[in-house]
Amino acid sequence: MARYGMVIDTRKCVGCMDCVVACETENNVPVGFSRDWITTEVRGTFPDLTMEIRSERCNHCENPPCVTCCPTGASHVSELGIVKVTAERCIGCKACISACPYGARYVHPKGYVDKCTFCDHRIKDGKDPACVSVCPTHCMYFGDLDDPKSTVSSLLRTRKWHTLLPEAGTRPRVFYLT
Amino acid sequence: MTQAVSRRRFLQISSATALAGAAAELDPVPRAAMAAGRPATPGEVKTIPTFCEMCFWRCGGIAYVRDGKLWKFEGNPIDPQSRGRLCPRGTGAVGSVNDPDRLRTPLIRIGERGKEQWKSVTWGEALDVVAQKMQKIKAEYGPESIAAFNHGIGARFILHVLKSYGAINMGAPSFAQCRGPRDIGFLLTFGTGLGSPEPTDIENTDCLVLVGSHLGENMHNSQVQEFARAIERRIPIIVVDPRYSTAASKAKYWLPIKPGTDLALILAWMNVVVTEGRYDKAFVERYGTGFEKFSAEIARYTPEWAAAETGIEAQMIRVTAREFSARRPATIIHPGRRVNWYGDDTQRSRAIALLNALMGNWGRKGGLFVQSGIKVPGYPLPKYPQSDRPMADNPNGERYPFADEPVTTGIREATISSKPYPIKGWFVYSTNIMNALPNEAETLKAIQALDLLVVIDTVPSEIAGYADVVLPETVFLERYDELLTGWGRRGWMALRQPVVAPPAEQKPAWWIAKELAGKLGIPECMPFKDIKEYLAHRVEKGGFSFAALEKEGVILAAKQPITVEEGLELAFDTPSGKVEFWSEQLAKKGFDPVPKYTRHPAPPEGYMRLVTGRSPVHTFSRTQSNPLLTSLMQENELWVNSATAASLGVKGGQYVRLKNQDGIESSRIRVKATQRIRPDTVYMVYGFGQRNAMAKFGGQRGASAAQLNTRYATDPLMGGTSIHANFVTLVKEA
Numbered sequence: 001m002a003r004y005g006m007v008i009d010t011r012k013c014v015g016c017m018d019c020v021v022a023c024e025t026e027n028n029v030p031v032g033f034s035r036d037w038i039t040t041e042v043r044g045t046f047p048d049l050t051m052e053i054r055s056e057r058c059n060h061c062e063n064p065p066c067v068t069c070c071p072t073g074a075s076h077v078s079e080l081g082i083v084k085v086t087a088e089r090c091i092g093c094k095a096c097i098s099a100c101p102y103g104a105r106y107v108h109p110k111g112y113v114d115k116c117t118f119c120d121h122r123i124k125d126g127k128d129p130a131c132v133s134v135c136p137t138h139c140m141y142f143g144d145l146d147d148p149k150s151t152v153s154s155l156l157r158t159r160k161w162h163t164l165l166p167e168a169g170t171r172p173r174v175f176y177l178t
Numbered sequence: 179m180t181q182a183v184s185r186r187r188f189l190q191i192s193s194a195t196a197l198a199g200a201a202a203e204l205d206p207v208p209r210a211a212m213a214a215g216r217p218a219t220p221g222e223v224k225t226i227p228t229f230c231e232m233c234f235w236r237c238g239g240i241a242y243v244r245d246g247k248l249w250k251f252e253g254n255p256i257d258p259q260s261r262g263r264l265c266p267r268g269t270g271a272v273g274s275v276n277d278p279d280r281l282r283t284p285l286i287r288i289g290e291r292g293k294e295q296w297k298s299v300t301w302g303e304a305l306d307v308v309a310q311k312m313q314k315i316k317a318e319y320g321p322e323s324i325a326a327f328n329h330g331i332g333a334r335f336i337l338h339v340l341k342s343y344g345a346i347n348m349g350a351p352s353f354a355q356c357r358g359p360r361d362i363g364f365l366l367t368f369g370t371g372l373g374s375p376e377p378t379d380i381e382n383t384d385c386l387v388l389v390g391s392h393l394g395e396n397m398h399n400s401q402v403q404e405f406a407r408a409i410e411r412r413i414p415i416i417v418v419d420p421r422y423s424t425a426a427s428k429a430k431y432w433l434p435i436k437p438g439t440d441l442a443l444i445l446a447w448m449n450v451v452v453t454e455g456r457y458d459k460a461f462v463e464r465y466g467t468g469f470e471k472f473s474a475e476i477a478r479y480t481p482e483w484a485a486a487e488t489g490i491e492a493q494m495i496r497v498t499a500r501e502f503s504a505r506r507p508a509t510i511i512h513p514g515r516r517v518n519w520y521g522d523d524t525q526r527s528r529a530i531a532l533l534n535a536l537m538g539n540w541g542r543k544g545g546l547f548v549q550s551g552i553k554v555p556g557y558p559l560p561k562y563p564q565s566d567r568p569m570a571d572n573p574n575g576e577r578y579p580f581a582d583e584p585v586t587t588g589i590r591e592a593t594i595s596s597k598p599y600p601i602k603g604w605f606v607y608s609t610n611i612m613n614a615l616p617n618e619a620e621t622l623k624a625i626q627a628l629d630l631l632v633v634i635d636t637v638p639s640e641i642a643g644y645a646d647v648v649l650p651e652t653v654f655l656e657r658y659d660e661l662l663t664g665w666g667r668r669g670w671m672a673l674r675q676p677v678v679a680p681p682a683e684q685k686p687a688w689w690i691a692k693e694l695a696g697k698l699g700i701p702e703c704m705p706f707k708d709i710k711e712y713l714a715h716r717v718e719k720g721g722f723s724f725a726a727l728e729k730e731g732v733i734l735a736a737k738q739p740i741t742v743e744e745g746l747e748l749a750f751d752t753p754s755g756k757v758e759f760w761s762e763q764l765a766k767k768g769f770d771p772v773p774k775y776t777r778h779p780a781p782p783e784g785y786m787r788l789v790t791g792r793s794p795v796h797t798f799s800r801t802q803s804n805p806l807l808t809s810l811m812q813e814n815e816l817w818v819n820s821a822t823a824a825s826l827g828v829k830g831g832q833y834v835r836l837k838n839q840d841g842i843e844s845s846r847i848r849v850k851a852t853q854r855i856r857p858d859t860v861y862m863v864y865g866f867g868q869r870n871a872m873a874k875f876g877g878q879r880g881a882s883a884a885q886l887n888t889r890y891a892t893d894p895l896m897g898g899t900s901i902h903a904n905f906v907t908l909v910k911e912a
């Protein structure tokens with residue numbers, strides 16, 4: 001059983017937001033909402049500066065607070081290990097939105113909570129998620145974290161990386177190379 | 179819909195509606211499916227290759243049409259510009275189809291010019307008016323009195339019909355308001371301009387120097403792809419920019435230069451490279467001319483001198499010069515693209531060309547390669563009528579001796595002055611000249627002199643608001659255009675073909691041109707049934723298969739050597755046949771044969787210099803009403819150094835207006851207080867702040883940089899007009 005994860009090289013990312021647009025067209029995300037977004041973190045004072053640019057989304061945590069708090073079981077971990085929402089079971093109570101430390105979820109205009117699915121409809125066909133496949137800088141990688149031969153595994157072995165809010169104890173599966 | 183519906187019931191209703199919607203779409207059969215000759219089955223996905231027009235990079239893409247509707251647009255893997263991946267604008271091209279501001283029917287002005295009062299008319303009525311006015315202008319003033327402004331490949335047939343009518347004055351802002359100074363600077367030095375895409379071998383370079391070029395924000399697809407690879411390869415990158423751009427954040431060295439002093443830095447770099455003997459002596463000896471006079475000329479530009487001008491320490495100037503020259507010839511001082519900054523830009527670009535020449539990187543792997551193309555014959559068309567009048571923008575080349583394309587602002591000037599002869603009609607195709615040209619007051623003055631102003635576009639640009647006739651064009655995903663034949667690492671051709679049907683009365687430019695030719699009584703200039711016949715003829719005559727092109731979207735030419743490493747013989751098409759370190763041509767016309775530094779005015783007390791750039795999600799002022807792209811960036815922001823903002827009592831997120839040195843006040847713009855910019859400089863992405871009422875969705879947001887560009891300098895060599903010579907103060911909102 002694969003344990004899917006995403007590795008994003010912040011050195012290469014230019015923050016162009018192609019990942020955001022591609023997700024919106026691929027998944028028919030309603031205009032004005034998004035499942036992924038760009039964060040830039042600037043440190044220092046002019047002219048001694050550093051900047052990290054990150055494409056962010058649901059971290060598909062190993063320990064997902066959004067799943068444990070869901071009263072109806074709509075938020076769940078799929079058989080592919082992906083954190084998902086069953087729209088038909090969602091009552092729109094927003095408990096998961098409060099529980100998620102990453103702001104990865106939004107209420108779809110149709111009333112249910114929506115979020116990144118790692119494009120599981122694509123990975124079932126052996127394709128990368130839309131955001132990964134369009135990125136003009138090739139800064140994103142997707143694959144099986146349990147497979148030592150996968151690109152994601154080898155990048156995590158050979159490069160420095162961090163996850164977002166490790167102190168939240170969520171154990172994200174999205175990793176940022178620095 | 180005011181009754182309360184339970185959530186579960188709501189979901190049932192919406193899923194039923196969705197099903198009904200899906201069924202309804204099959205009857206009538208979606209128009210795109212009809213165009214393809216067979217009805218669609220639900221959920222069926224068709225893929226159609228075409229090439230993008232969201233910007234001028236013209237990437238090959240593949241459109242996915244699901245149930246007759248455009249679903250998504252992805253890169254075509256065999257296309258050299260996209261290499262299978264589009265930029266956010268290309269991906270977001272889907273939003274151009276359902277852009278709420280799209281022009282839908284031909285419009286004729288019924289009120290005062292500029293008041294935006296219109297009558298919606300048929301194509302026949304609109305083109306009758308255009309043709310009648312054109313014939314009247316021809317009779318009274320001659321056909322040269324119709325001029326055109328254009329951008330993009332779609333202009334091809336409109337310009338062709340105008341030329342067949344006898345018009346000769348046609349200019350694109352992409353010359354004098356963008357890359358013209360660079361192309362002329364390189365032409366004077368190496369005997370060839372660079373064109374598009376720039377032949378920078380970033381893929382193989384060992385050092386990249388960017389002078390004001392903000393790759394990554396400037397989203398030129400294949401170039402950004404190679405830039406990302408360069409970052410991955412950990413090569414040294416040197417970025418010169420008053421702003422900590424995205425590229426600067428990737429650089430080994432960021433030189434936050436005082437704006438307006440770039441030429442001082444480049445001259446000092448050349449001084450270091452020459453005095454320390456770090457240039458390619460073999461290249462200079464074999465291919466150069468005038469090197470002795472050149473080196474004598476630059477001897478005075480020491481790093482210490484440049485430090486005082488640029489604000490960059492002399493030692494840093496030396497360190498960076500040694501860094502990039504150590505990697506030659508696989509080093510690139512990037513020529514840039516939108517380089518019309520201060521009015522002496524051709525000489526600055528020539529200095530950049532000379533610095534590249536010192537690196538001996540011309541035609542070298544990892545340097546500047548020599549582009550290779552593809553041969554496709556033209557369609558046999560009648561000759562254009564000859565005119566004995568000079569071009570109005572630059573009569574006999576006397577005004578701008580080195581301009582090799584028409585100068586838009588020269589056409590505007592001729593329209594105002596009626597010299598050398600009156601200009602009475604303008605066609606504006608797919609360019610918002612209110613935004614592209616400097617000093618809008620002059621554009622408005624010129625418009626007053628016109629008997630006819632025709633705007634052809636997909637969206638209501640600001641200039642459309644002043645038109646007599648507005649003709650709505652289909653967006654690129656709905657039309658055929660001229661065949662794209664590209665120059666690059668390898669020549670290629672690409673086909674633009676429709677993937678969906680237009681939503682209303684919009685028509686492609688080739689159709690508009692053909693109809694207009696008929697109304698003008700010159701149908702013989704468009705001697706083909708439709709554009710498909712024209713395209714197929716050209717492709718097949720070139721020995722390629724049109725059917726294959728329709729299927730694949732792109733055909734690559736045979737590989738030719740583009741570097742010395744691949745067997746290329748270098749040749750330089752200058753008068754001397756050499757790389758001209760000292761330019762006889764310039765000297766003869768009274769210009770500096772080697773670039774000289776002139777100090778530009780600094781902002782007066784209390785003012786800051788306004789500089790502008792691009793966003794990765796917008797192109798000029800053409801995409802602000804695209805719902806997909808605008809949801810990512812709704813308005814532009816004013817970058818102000820945090821310390822400057824604090825001293826002015828302005829906070830990030832607050833709205834202000836800008837007032838320039840001539841008292842022109844902008845629309846409101848939100849402050850971005852940031853460490854990422856010099857305290858004496860403010861920055862905004864240009865293209866926002868459209869004020870016309872027709873831009874209901876895309877306009878009225880952010881501030882217009884063009885509106886503030888009232889003081890501009892004109893490049894005496896080629897007519898380029900500056901964009902970074904204005905100073906502003908912040909006016910707080912009451």
